Amino acid sequence: MEDRHLAQEIRHAKQPGNTDRWLPRLQFYIVFTRRVRVTDDPFADIKDDLPAHLDWIREQEEKGVLFMAGPFRDDSYWEGDGMFIFKVASAEIAAEIAATCPLHKSGKRTFDVTPWQFNEGQITLSVKQAAQEFTWS
Numbered sequence: 126m127e128d129r130h131l132a133q134e135i136r137h138a139k140q141p142g143n144t145d146r147w148l149p150r151l152q153f154y155i156v157f158t159r160r161v162r163v164t165d166d167p168f169a170d171i172k173d174d175l176p177a178h179l180d181w182i183r184e185q186e187e188k189g190v191l192f193m194a195g196p197f198r199d200d201s202y203w204e205g206d207g208m209f210i211f212k213v214a215s216a217e218i219a220a221e222i223a224a225t226c227p228l229h230k231s232g233k234r235t236f237d238v239t240p241w242q243f244n245e246g247q248i249t250l251s252v253k254q255a256a257q258e259f260t261w262s
Contacts, residue, residue, distance in 0.1 A: 151243040153192055153210050154219035158228070158236045160205030167205030170233055177227035185209070190222060205234075216240055 163170045171178070185191035189212075196207040209226075211219045216238045228234040251260045 151212070153212055153241045153243060154216050155239045155241045156209040156211065156219060156223045156236050157239065158207050158209065158223070158226070158234045160234055161232060162205075163233075167203055170205060171228055174227045174231050174233060181226055182209075185211075185222065210241070 160167055160170055182191065182194055185194075192210040192212045194207065194209040196203055196205075198207075209223065211222060213219050213222065219238045220236075223229060223236050223238065226234070226236075229236055249262050251258070253259075
């Protein structure tokens with residue numbers, strides 16, 4: 126992927142109505158992906174395209190455009206919907222990438238793109254490669 130597609134480094138934004146506070150911001154684009162219901166079983170609706178979908182996700186990771194992705198689910202709930210968070214330069218680029226997802230191309234999911242700025246919060250990662258341990262908080 127060309128460098129022009131990737132998100133900018135951390136910038137600081139003056140907040141409206143607050144003249145003395147500047148927040149660091151990272152610009153992302155959230156792609157909300159929604160299942161097109163064919164059956165009552167969300168897995169049955171996408172299972173044929175799932176291997177290609179997972180390969181596509183790995184490709185987006187390797188290209189450096191995927192920040193996070195996952196389904197809207199827990200142990201008792203899943204309707205087949207999810208989201209991707211892309212670190213790219215614009216909503217248009219995020220939409221172009223999302224359109225290449227096998228589930229979107231097959232018509233089994235639809236999507237929309239929403240801009241999102243990461244201003245506050247904390248992510249702590251610990252990777253111990255030899256021990257094959259990964260923790261985050």
